[in-house]
Amino acid sequence: MSLEDENHKWVYTYGAGKAEGDRTMRNLLGGKGLGLHDMCSIGVPVPPGFTITTEVCTYYYDHNKQYPKRLQGDIQAGMKHIETIVGKKFGDEADPLLVSVRSGARVSMPGMMDTILNLGLNDKTVVGLHTKTGNERFAYDSYRRFIQMFGDIVMGVPHADFEKVLQGVKDKAGVKQDPELTTEHLKEVITGYKKLITEKKGHEFPQDVQEQLQQAIHAVFGSWNNPRAITYRNINDIPHTWGTAVNIVAMVFGNMGDTSATGVAFTRNPATGEKVFFGEYLVNAQGEDVVAGIRTPQQISNAGKEAQHSDLPSMEESMPQMYKELNEVREKLEKHNRDMQDIEFTIQEGKLYLLQCRNGKRTAKAAVKIAVDLYNEGIIDKDQALCLVDPNAINQLLHRQIDPKAKKTILSRGLNASPGAACGTIVFTAEDAENKAKDGPVILLREETSPDDINGMHVAKGVITARGGMTSHAAVVARGMGAPCITGCGEMVINFEKKTVSFGKTDLKEGDWISMSGDSGEIYLGKVDTIEPQISGDFETIMKWADETRRLHIEANAETPKDAQQARDFGAQGIGLVRTEHMFFDPKRIVSIRKMILADTDEEKKNALAELLPYQTSDFEELFKIMDGFPVTIRLLDPPLHEFLPKTDKDIKELAQEINVTEELIRKRIVTLHELNPMLGNRGCRLCISRPEITEMQGKAIFTAAMNAAKKGVKVYPQIMIPLAVSKKEIQILKDILDKEKAALEKANNVEIPYVFGTMIELPRACLRSAELAEIAHFFSFGTNDLTQTTLGISRDDFSFRDCYKDNGIFDSDPFAVIDEEGVGELIKMSVSRGKSVQKELRTGICGEHGGEPKSIQFADAIGMDYVSCSPFRIPIARLAAAQAAVQNKKK
Ligand code: ADP
Ligand code: MG
Ligand code: MG
Numbered sequence: 001m002s003l004e005d006e007n008h009k010w011v012y013t014y015g016a017g018k019a020e021g022d023r024t025m026r027n028l029l030g031g032k033g034l035g036l037h038d039m040c041s042i043g044v045p046v047p048p049g050f051t052i053t054t055e056v057c058t059y060y061y062d063h064n065k066q067y068p069k070r071l072q073g074d075i076q077a078g079m080k081h082i083e084t085i086v087g088k089k090f091g092d093e094a095d096p097l098l099v100s101v102r103s104g105a106r107v108s109m110p111g112m113m114d115t116i117l118n119l120g121l122n123d124k125t126v127v128g129l130h131t132k133t134g135n136e137r138f139a140y141d142s143y144r145r146f147i148q149m150f151g152d153i154v155m156g157v158p159h160a161d162f163e164k165v166l167q168g169v170k171d172k173a174g175v176k177q178d179p180e181l182t183t184e185h186l187k188e189v190i191t192g193y194k195k196l197i198t199e200k201k202g203h204e205f206p207q208d209v210q211e212q213l214q215q216a217i218h219a220v221f222g223s224w225n226n227p228r229a230i231t232y233r234n235i236n237d238i239p240h241t242w243g244t245a246v247n248i249v250a251m252v253f254g255n256m257g258d259t260s261a262t263g264v265a266f267t268r269n270p271a272t273g274e275k276v277f278f279g280e281y282l283v284n285a286q287g288e289d290v291v292a293g294i295r296t297p298q299q300i301s302n303a304g305k306e307a308q309h310s311d312l313p314s315m316e317e318s319m320p321q322m323y324k325e326l327n328e329v330r331e332k333l334e335k336h337n338r339d340m341q342d343i344e345f346t347i348q349e350g351k352l353y354l355l356q357c358r359n360g361k362r363t364a365k366a367a368v369k370i371a372v373d374l375y376n377e378g379i380i381d382k383d384q385a386l387c388l389v390d391p392n393a394i395n396q397l398l399h400r401q402i403d404p405k406a407k408k409t410i411l412s413r414g415l416n417a418s419p420g421a422a423c424g425t426i427v428f429t430a431e432d433a434e435n436k437a438k439d440g441p442v443i444l445l446r447e448e449t450s451p452d453d454i455n456g457m458h459v460a461k462g463v464i465t466a467r468g469g470m471t472s473h474a475a476v477v478a479r480g481m482g483a484p485c486i487t488g489c490g491e492m493v494i495n496f497e498k499k500t501v502s503f504g505k506t507d508l509k510e511g512d513w514i515s516m517s518g519d520s521g522e523i524y525l526g527k528v529d530t531i532e533p534q535i536s537g538d539f540e541t542i543m544k545w546a547d548e549t550r551r552l553h554i555e556a557n558a559e560t561p562k563d564a565q566q567a568r569d570f571g572a573q574g575i576g577l578v579r580t581e582h583m584f585f586d587p588k589r590i591v592s593i594r595k596m597i598l599a600d601t602d603e604e605k606k607n608a609l610a611e612l613l614p615y616q617t618s619d620f621e622e623l624f625k626i627m628d629g630f631p632v633t634i635r636l637l638d639p640p641l642h643e644f645l646p647k648t649d650k651d652i653k654e655l656a657q658e659i660n661v662t663e664e665l666i667r668k669r670i671v672t673l674h675e676l677n678p679m680l681g682n683r684g685c686r687l688c689i690s691r692p693e694i695t696e697m698q699g700k701a702i703f704t705a706a707m708n709a710a711k712k713g714v715k716v717y718p719q720i721m722i723p724l725a726v727s728k729k730e731i732q733i734l735k736d737i738l739d740k741e742k743a744a745l746e747k748a749n750n751v752e753i754p755y756v757f758g759t760m761i762e763l764p765r766a767c768l769r770s771a772e773l774a775e776i777a778h779f780f781s782f783g784t785n786d787l788t789q790t791t792l793g794i795s796r797d798d799f800s801f802r803d804c805y806k807d808n809g810i811f812d813s814d815p816f817a818v819i820d821e822e823g824v825g826e827l828i829k830m831s832v833s834r835g836k837s838v839q840k841e842l843r844t845g846i847c848g849e850h851g852g853e854p855k856s857i858q859f860a861d862a863i864g865m866d867y868v869s870c871s872p873f874r875i876p877i878a879r880l881a882a883a884q885a886a887v888q889n890k891k892k
Contacts (some may be wrong), residue, residue, distance in 0.1 A: 003055065003059060004025075006464075008068070008070075009074075010051075010052060010053055010055065010056050010068055010070065010071050010074050011050050011051065011052055011053070011071075011074040011075065011077070011078050012025075012028075012029060012033070012037065012050060012053065012080055013042075013048075013049070013050040013051075013081045014036060014037045014040040014046075014048065014049060014050065014051075015040060015046075015047075015048020015049065015081065015082065015085045015250075016048060016085050017040065017041070018040070019032065019036075019037035019038070019040045019041045019267050019374075020037070020039065020708070021033065021037030021038075021051060022037065022040050023037075025037075026106055027054065027106055027242075028053045028054060028055065028245070028246035028373060029051045029053065029054075029104075029245055030051070030054055030103075030104035030105050030106055030244060030247075031104055031106060031108050031358050031430055032103075032108075032111055032243045032247055032356055032358070033051035033100060033104050033247050035356055035357045035358055036051070036247060036249070036355075036356070037051070037219070038336075038357075039333070039357055040352055041560055042336055044329055044332065044333065044354050044357075045329075045351075045352055045353050045354060046353060046354050046355070047073045047086075047124060047249055047250040047251070047252045047353050047355070047459070048082050048085040048086065048249075048250050049078075049082060049099070049247055049248050049249035049250055050074065050078035050081060050082070050247070050248050051104075051246070051247050051248075052071070052078075052217065052245060052246045052247075052248070053076075053245055054105070054106065054242060054244060054466045055062075055243070056071060056243075056245075056246075057221050057224055057243030057244050057245070057246075058242075058243040060221055061224075061225075061243070061871050063154035065706055073445065073573075073868070075213075075217070075248075075341060077325075078248060079099075079213075079248070080885040081578040082097065082240060082248070082250050083097055084098065088248050090120055090209055090213075090454065091120060091125065091209040092125070092126055092128065092809075093124045093126045093127070093128045094131070094132070095128055095132045096120050096125035096128050096129060096209075096589070097120060097250065098118050098119070098120040098121060098125075098129075098251040099119050099120060099213075099215060099249060099250055099251055100115060100117045100118070100119065100247075100248070100249045100251055101115065101116045101213070101216040101220055101246060101247075101248055102115040102116075102120055102220070102246070102247040102248075102249060102838060103220045103224075103236075103244045103245075103246060103247075104244060104245050104246075104247055105243070105244040105245070105370065106242050107223070107236075107238060108358055108361075108399075109229060109232050109233070109236075109238070110473070110477065111450075111451045111476075111478050112226075112228055112229040112232045113220065113223040113224060113226070113229055113244060113267060114219060114220055114223040115220070115287075115363075115600075116146075116149050116150055116153055116154065116165070116219070117145065117146065117149060117251065117286065117287050118142045118143070118145055118149075118251060119146060119150070119209075119212050119213060119216055119251075119420065120209045120212065120213075120251075121142060121146045122163060122207040122208075122209060122212075123207060123265045124207075125145045125209070126139050126140065126382070126677070127139075129142065129143075133256065135256060135257065136183045137182070137183045137186065138253070138255055138256050138257070138283070139257060140183050140186040140187055140190065141186055141695075142253070142255065142286070143186075143190055144186050144189045144190050144193060145286065145287075147190060147193045147194065147205055148162045148193060149198070150215075150216065150617075151197050151205065151207070151213065153203055153219050153223070154215050154216055155197060155200075155205070155484075156201075156218040156220075156652075157196060157200045157201065157231050161200070161878075162193060162196065163194055165189060165192040165193055165196055166178075168190055169181070169185050169188050169189050169192065169404075169770070170185075170194070171686050172260060173185050174220070177295070178216055179284065184345040188265075189509050190375075191544055192592055192602070193518075193876070195217055201231075204892050206632065211247075215319055215646065216547060217246050217248075219356070220244070220246045220485070221244065221246060223244070224244045226254065228451045228452060228454060229467050230709060230807075231454055231455060232451075232454060235454070235458060236802060236808075237568070237812075237813050237814075237818075238809060239809065239812045240809060241809050242403065242462060242527060244390050246498070247423075250506075251287065252286070252348045252353045252355075253346070253348045253360070253660070254282075254286050254287075254346040254347060254348065255284055255285055255286040255347070256284070256348055256349055256361055258283055258284060258346070259349050259350045260283070260284055260346075260347055260348050260349055260456070260477075261281050261283045261285065261315075261319070261322075261345075261346070261347045262281065262282060262285050262287065262289065262345070262346045262347070263279055263281025263290055263297070263300065263345055263346075264279055264280060264281075264290055264291065264319060264342070264343070264344050264345075265277065265279020265280070265281075265300050265326075265330075265342075265343050265345070266277060266278045266279060266340065266342050266343075266344070266360045266362075267330045267333065267334050267338045267340050267341045267342075268370055268373075269304075269307070269365065269366065270340070270360050270361065270362040270366055270470065270479065271362075271363050271365070271366060271418070271419065271470060271479075272363075272365060272366055272369065272787045273340075273362065273363075273365060273366030273367070273369030273370045273419065273538075274369070275369070275373060275766075276301060276303040276304060276307065277300055277301040277304065277326075277327060278300070278301070278303075278304045278307075278329055278470070279300040279301075279304065279305070279343075280297035280298065280299060280300065280469050280470075281297060281298055281300060281315055281425065282295055282297050282298070284296075285827050286346075291472055291473065291768055294729060297469060298310065298312040298313060298314060298315065298318075299312070299314045299315070300314060300315045300316065300323070300326070301314055301316050301323070301617075302314050302316045303314070307517060308415065308469075315807060317818055319347070321350075322347055322350070322352060325352050326345065326352060326456045329343070329352070329354060330343070332377065333357055334374075335379060335423070337357070337359065337704065338374070338379055338384060339359045339360075339363060339370075339374070339388060340359065340360045340366075340370050340374075340878040341357050341358065341359065341360055342356075342357070342358050342360035342361065342771050342801070343356060343357045343769050344356040344357075345485070345757065349392055361476060362479065363393075363396060363418060363419050364390075364393040364394045364395070364396040364397045364419075364478055365395075365396070365397060365419055365539075366392070366641060367388060367389045367390065367393060368389055368397070368538040368539045368541075368542045368810070369538045370388065371385040371386070371387065371388040371389050371538075371542060374388070377408060377844060379828070382545050383549070383887045383890075384551070385542070385545065386542065386545055386546060386549060386880065386883050386884055387884050387887055387888075388889060389880060390541055391854045391877045391880040391881040391884065392854060392877065393883070394539070394876055394877055394880060395873075396419060396420055397533055397535075397539055397876075398452050398533050398873055399421070399533060400420070400421050400530035400531060400532065400533065401420075401421050401517070401519065401530060401531055401533060402421045402515065402517045402519075402520075402522075402524075402528055402529075402530055402531075403528070403530055403531045403764065404530040404531075405529075406528050406529035406530075407528075408515070408522060408524045408525075408528045409515065409525040410522050410523070410524060410525075411503040411504075411523045411524060411525050412489055412491045412492060412503040412504060412522075412523045412563060413489065413491075413521050413522055413523065414421070414464065414486040414487055414488050414489030414492075414521050414523070415469065415470055415475075415486065415487045415488040415489075415521055416464075416480065416485060416486065416517075416519055416520060416521035416680075417470055417472075417474065417475035417479070417485040417486060417487040417488075417516055417518065417521075418475060418478040418479040418484055418485035418518045419484060419518045419519045420462070420483065420484035420517075420518050420519070421444075421484060421515070421517050421519070421528075421530045422441070422443060422461035422462035422483070422484045422515065422516055422518075423441060423461070423513065423514070423527045423530070424440070424441035424442045424443040424460070424461045424513070424514070425440060425441070425442050425443070425446070425510075425511050425512065425513055425514075426442070426445055426457075426501065426508060426509070426510055426512050426513075426514060426846055427442045427443070427444055427460070427510060428444075428445055428446070428494060428496055428499055428501070428510060428531075429456065429496075430444065430449075430453040430454075430455060430457065430694075430847075431456065431458025432456075433455075433456035433457070433459055433460045434455055434456055434459055434883075435660050437459035437460065441461040442459070442460050442461065443462045443463070443464065443514055443516060444456055444460040444462070444463045444464070445459060445464050445465075445492065445494060445501055446463070446464075446465050446466070446494075447465065447466050447467055447494060448466070448467045448468045448472060448473065448474060448487075449463065449465060449468075449472075449473050449477065450473060451473065454477065455830075457474070457477055457478065457481065457483070458481065459755055460483065461483065461484070462478075462485065462486075462489075462518065463478050463483060463484075463485045464485070464486045464489055464492065464514050464516060465485075465486070465487045465488070465489065466488075466489055466490060466494065467487075467488060467490075468487040468488055468491045468492070469487060469488055470487065471861075472487050472488075474487050474505075475487050478518075482726070483518075483635055484516055484517070484518030484830055485517075485518055486516055486518060486521050486522075486523060488696055489503075489523065492501055492523075496782045504525065504796050506525065511680060513525075513526050513527050514526070515527060515528035515813060519530060519628055521674065523817060526569070531644040533660065535570070535571075535876065539570065542878070542880070542892055543571065543608075543876060543879060543880070545883070546879045546880045546882070546883035547571070547839070547883075549883040549886050549887065550579055550603050550879065550882035550883040550885070550886050551861060551886050552829055552857065552860060552865065552866070552878075552882040552885070553573050553574070553635070553845075553866060553867035553868075553870055554571065554572060554573055554867065554868060554869075554870075554875055554878045554879050554882060555573055555574045555575055555576030555577075555630075555631070555845070555867055555868070555869040555870075556572040556576065556577075556869060556870065556871070556872050556875060557575070557576060557577040557579070557727050557851070557869050557871050558572075558575050558576045558577075558578070558623075558871075558872055559579055559580070559583055559619075559623070559846060561622045561623070561626060563871075563872050564622075564623055564626040564627060565626055566871075566872040566873070567872040567875055568626060569626065570872060570873070570875035570876050571779050571875055571876065571879055572630075572872070572875050573630055573867075574627055574630035574631040574632065574633070574717070575623065575627055575630070575631070575632045575633055575869070576633050576781065576845060576847045576851070576867060576868075576869020577633060577635060577869050578620075578623065578632060578633065578634045578635060578782070579635060579638065579845040580634060580635060580636065580637055580638075580727070580728060581638055581643075582639055583615065583616060583619050584612070584644065586615075589612060589614075590613050590644060590659060591655075591659065592608055592609075592611035592615075593611045593612060593644050594644060594645065594646075594655060594659065595607075595608035595611070595659050596608035596609055596612070597641050597645060597673075598643060598659070598661060598665060598666065598669055602693075604692060605693055608750065609693055609694065609696075609697040610697075613697055613701055615636045616697070616698065616701035616702075616705075616710075616769055617700075617701040617704045617705045618705070619705075620634065620701055620702055620706070620718075621634075621709050622703035623708055624704075624705060624706060624714055624716045624718070625710040625712075625714050627717075628714045628715055629715045629717075630717065630785055631717040631718075631719050631756070632716070632717065632719065633719040633720075633721055633758075633779075633781065633847075633869075634698075634702055634718065634719065634721070634761065635720075635721050635722075635723050636685070636688050636694075636695060636720065636722060636723060636725070636734065637687060637688060637694055637695075637698065637700055638680055638683060638687075638723045639683055640673070640675060640676060640678045640681050640683040640687065640688065641673055641682075641691075642670065642673040642678070643678075644676065645666070645670050646666070652666050652667065664729065664766065671706070679786075679789065679795060683724065684722075684723035684724025684725070685722045685723055685724050685725045685730045685731065685734060686724065686730075688722070688734055689733055689734065690726040691732060692737055695737045695738070696737060698741065699720075699737060699738040699741035700741045700745070701754050702720060702755075703718075703737030703741060703742050703745050703755070704745060705718075705754055706718045706755070707745065707749060707751055707836045708751055709751075710751075715856075716805075717756070718754075718755040718756070719755065719756040719757075719758060720738060720755060720756075720757055720758070720771075721758045721759055721760050721781055722734050722759045723756075723762065724760065724762050724763065724783075724786070725759045725760070725763075725766055725773065725781070726763050726765035726769065727765075727769060728769070728772040728775060728776065729771055730771050731759050731773065731776060731777060732776060735757055735776060738757070742755070756776050756779065757776065757777060757778055758777045758779035758780065758781060758843070759773055759777040759779075759781070759832055760780075760781050760782070760783045760847070761773075761780050761781070761782050761783065761787065762782075762783035762785075762786035762787050762790065763786070763787065763790050763801055764790060764791055764827060766789075766831070767787075767827040767828070767831035767834075770831040770832075770834035771834045771835065771837060772838075774834070774835035774836070774837075774838040774839040774842050775807060775839070777835075777842075778839070778841075778842065778843065779842065779843040779844065779845070780809075780831065780832070780842060780843075780844045780845075780889070781845055781846075781847045781869070782826065782828055782831075782844070782845065782846045782847065782848065783846075783847060783848050784819060784828075784846055784848030784849070784850040784851070784856070785816065785848040785849055785850075786848075787824055787827070787828075787848070788815050788816055788819075788820060788848075791820075791824045791827060792815060792820070792823065792824070793824055794815075799814075799816070801815060813855075816849065817850075817853060818850070818851070818853055818855045818856055819846075819850045819853070819856035819859050821859055825859060825863075828863070831846050832863060832864070832865070843866045843867070844864075844865045844866055844867075845860070845867035845869060846860050846867075846869065847866045847868075847869040849870075851868035851869045851870040851874075851878065852868070852870025852871060852874030852875075852877060852878050853881075854877070854881035854884070854885075855865040856868075856884040857878055857879070857881040857882055857885055858884070858888060858889070860885075861882060861886060861889050862885070862889050862892075863884035868882070
């Protein structure tokens, strides 16, 4: 239906067991809206409300900040819907309906956008709320909270100014905690707040409830484009075009006394994945009090209480009936959503309401445990289990851990909020983190973090906070980023002015080294040794299922024995790309290659290459041994020769002395070899053709190595590929050179050396001419880095307008990270099909950076490629992503 259509639906209502929205409507309702509609329709208690769709947000930004015409009427109808179910009227002075106005995008963006509670209160309705509930303190507490939120979020008066007013009243009254304030104090706070707003804004806080509602909705749509939300989307690759929905929800109150409460919980432990009801709540509190760290929250379950070493009574102990009901909701939601849930709830005078549910963010360790457990509990099948683990997140499991054998001095302990180990120097502000991270690893120490710290958290190797629990901002954000995090380290006392910190008896200052383990929650003095991770336990189970499910082969980009071994350990099925030039940069070898470049006569060239031959031969032999039984795909020399020449005067001088030539000669060669656009210059197969002696040497090295390894009983599968080709002629010339070397060796040694010949596809012409290339190439390895550069005409190193292009919605994601399916992808598809039209058995794969990126792997699987090749640490990620691709593509 067109957006201009008369009957276009901008608003969806839910309540009293019926919902207009359903679970297929995530894009329209946003995650929070979807959860509310869905919970309502399966009989979980939620306060009634309605959702203004994300389409309104995108309409607003697309139409010069105008709302759709009929929206007003639809909002009024939505309010009527709530009034009917609740039996109260918005703005009624005797018994007012209050609502919250809540943001909610397609994917959760924790704390990045705004929510306003208790809307509908003014000087008159607050009296009605008091008389109706008989609870004066509650009424005025709600009112002062509302003015504060509205003043901050809608009117733009800084939060800190309100805090000052509040603190002033507290000081005067001589109290420390908010709950100690009497009604009279609260009234004083309200007067102070109102005065503050008038002073700062020149007009009064609005008493008209309709005006409050309009302005609040407007502010929430506006919060989609606040700077921290934009930053968050850029970091997390969330398109700016999605927009947020706005949810209007009837208020329920957790601050009505001791039988009321509010809380947040995970249906399982989000750090470890254990099946423990895990969460925190506060009696007589509202909304964000739990996460804001104002009071120390209590644990929901006894198990959680034990795990967190809490001395306060759990909900299971102090509100057993409520606990029972909540626990039933927990099971219902997990079964219904087939995943671990993150829920927000409020208890109003003994009655439970759910305010939010969504799939919970979790550590990678928790993700694999939950997936395996849910399968074992019969809630999901293997395919679903595989899809519950985010391939990018398992990076965390591949990261270093504190060496259990390392000597360490424990400084302090906090909650193990996000796993992994880190060492770094201490910083105390997000800004300092950003500045200092350029010079080396930093660890960010805060009282607690707020959304403004997001950039600093991103560059820090780890985050430690003094306050907050497992659900605090720091914990949630760090888990999402895969950075280690420790929260609630009460012993840590920071002096922000002096930039010092004390952990009990130990005092440290900015720039001092510490280490941390987000797995144990321990903080150590100085740099502590860390160790490589291992694939075991539930992780191993998931990887086994992934290998049973995936169709794609996973190979590695590796040239050093260390990388090759790592790749094998992580399950690589061969090497898809050996970049031979990487073997030249060793100080001993670079001299030989420089000699070759500087040589004048053929004789000199041959001699220099003869020096390189033994190095290359033994390197290749080593790789064949490590990859025993698997293919090793070697790319002939790729970069332009000037990359090997010295750059500084000092280096030129040294080289001249070392190989006994004049500095002038070197300088002359640098000038001759200089290229205006080296990316498009004499490199790849062009170089191999114009300097055939290099190709001869490499061919000889590869075949000799294969022969030697085979003699020692290794199963060798050498593959040679030609970089940057655009025609059959080019690869034919090089194949002839290689074949000649091979024949000579075979004859001299009376052996047979089989090898597979193929080409890289990195240029649009190669895609166009794929049919002729496939006449002699047995595999196509797509070098998607260069293919992206040459198809888009954008140099990866000069992509300074990347963010600008993302912000303008030109690219949803960076085409150098995620394959550009519409452009580069089309060329690849064409190339594969043209190649296969000539050679049915043509083997195809990706060896660019994209080969380890889940969305690009999905693409490779969808178009029927045979393999992807990526860096060793991405091998497990690629194995899992390939399995998910197989599951997804099977469904299609
Ligand atoms: P966020 O996206 O930041 O979590 P929410 O819209 O979920 O923001 O609101 C934050 C908190 O405010 C909720 O967890 C809940 O405790 C409280 N809240 C929101 N709406 C209501 C409501 N209608 N009644 C009571 N509490 C509410
Ligand atoms: Mg919420
Ligand atoms: Mg290339």
